[in-house]
Amino acid sequence: MxxxxxxxxxxxxxxxxxxxxxxxxxxxxxxxxxxxxxxxxxxxxxxxxxxxxxxxxxxxxxxxxxxxxxxxxxxxxxxxxxxxxxxxxxxxxxxxxxxxxxxxxxxxxxxxxxxxxxxxxxxxxxxxxxxxxxxxxxxxxxxxxxxxxxxLTEPLSCVSHGWDLISPIAVGSRILIVGAGIIGNLWAAVLHLQGHRRVIVSEPLESRRNITKQLETGFEVITPEELRAKRTHDPEWGVDLVIDCSGYGPAIEESLSLINPGGKLCIFGVTSPETKISVSPYFLYKNEITITAVNINPFSFPKALGWIDAMGSRYLxxxxxxxxxxxxxxxxxxxxxxxxxxxxxxxxxxx
Structure with a gap:
């Protein structure tokens, strides 16, 4: 008792x-x-x-x-x-x-x-x-x-729901994760588990960048300034998928401009209800950009437990x-x- x-x-x-x-x-x-x-x-x-x-x-x-x-x-x-x-x-x-x-x-x-x-x-x-x-x-x-x-089942169940919404994600896609808190790290772990290697993680805090490097995925872990420099050096540079884990409006807005034609933006990080972003409908039309937002975890707990079984101590x-x-x-x-x-x-x- x-x-x-x-x-x-x-x-x-x-x-x-x-x-x-x-x-x-x-x-x-x-x-x-x-x-x-x-x-x-x-x-x-x-x-x-x-x-x-x-x-x-x-x-x-x-x-x-x-x-x-x-x-x-x-x-x-x-x-x-x-x-x-x-x-x-x-x-x-x-x-x-x-x-x-x-x-x-x-x-x-x-x-x-x-x-x-x-x-x-x-x-x-x-x-x-x-x-x-x-x-x-x-x-x-x-x-x-x-x-x-x-x-970690609940956060991974939300990642699993997001995965279902933005799939298929072809191996070889260039992917940008914005924000290296725990959700960014879990996304990085899942992407690596699924065979993705062309992944960049953008995070302003050095302490969090260092944590992400501990996962030993081989992903490129950089600052937002270093990310902007890629576009400065090559105006055609871009990514096929952005997964925003920051919940930070300006970062979401900026990341849209980095998406290749036909690419996707996954809004995963939770912002405050007052946060707004500005986006050009013409830009979305011209480049046929898909924006997907993820809300919690409908019926995805069994999938998350399956991931945990597969990920084990290597990732978790x-x-x-x-x-x-x-x-x-x-x-x-x-x-x-x-x-x-x-x-x-x-x-x-x-x-």
């Missing part, structure tokens, strides 16, 4: 303040509910936007955390596919299962589901020792995937990816270290 109280990191939208708290463990699961003892819980860029008041979430005090793995400690009476002791990863998103979007396989567009009902944004999430989640949002891990690796080693773990009571240090750019990602390791 779990204890009656637990540690958590709670966010107050009214005060824009994080707090390390002691609170009650969620009630015993009933029906389709599952109680999870959290093992690892990531800090996402979206969480940082939430902390700054620039991304929507629940008005009432909220336990953040939508990227997490853990162990089942209790199940409701209707749950048949999980049992206490199972290692699991949690998909924070679902739909209403009634609207046309959900019935059409696009629950990420659901007006009450998707990003409008995310665990860790609208319901208490994984920045806690325990979290209660609907059973249909839980994926049992195969024995060869660790809880540490599984903490925390140190190589620039991931540092923190305890819940180190949340301030975790956010500060992430903000400085000396790491690519912070993850809570929860005892």
């Amino acid at each position: 779990p204890p009656t109280t637990m540690e958590a990191v709670q966010f107050s939208k009214k005060e824009l303040k994080m707090s390390h708290i002691k609170t009650s463990v969620p009630a015993t699961p009933v029906g389709d509910e599952v109680l999870i003892k959290v093992a690892y819980a990531g800090i996402c860029g979206t969480d940082v936007h939430v902390a700054h008041g620039s991304f929507p979430c629940r008005d009432a005090p909220l336990i953040l955390g939508h990227e997490f793995s853990g162990k089942v400690v209790g199940v409701g009476s209707n749950v048949k596919h999980l049992k206490p002791g199972d290692n699991v990863a949690v998909d924070p998103n679902n739909g209403c299962n009634n609207c046309d979007y959900c019935h059409g396989g696009r629950y990420h567009c659901c007006k009450v589901g998707g990003i409008n009902n995310t665990v860790g944004l609208w319901r208490d999430g994984g920045w806690a020792q325990y979290c209660k989640v609907p059973s249909d949002q839980i994926h049992k891990l195969p024995n060869n995937i660790t809880l540490e690796q599984a903490a 080693d925390y140190e190589r990816l620039g991931i540092k773990t923190f305890t819940l009571n180190q949340y301030k240090e975790a956010l500060d270290t992430l903000h400085k750019g000396s790491i690519a990602k912070a993850i809570f390791k929860i005892d």
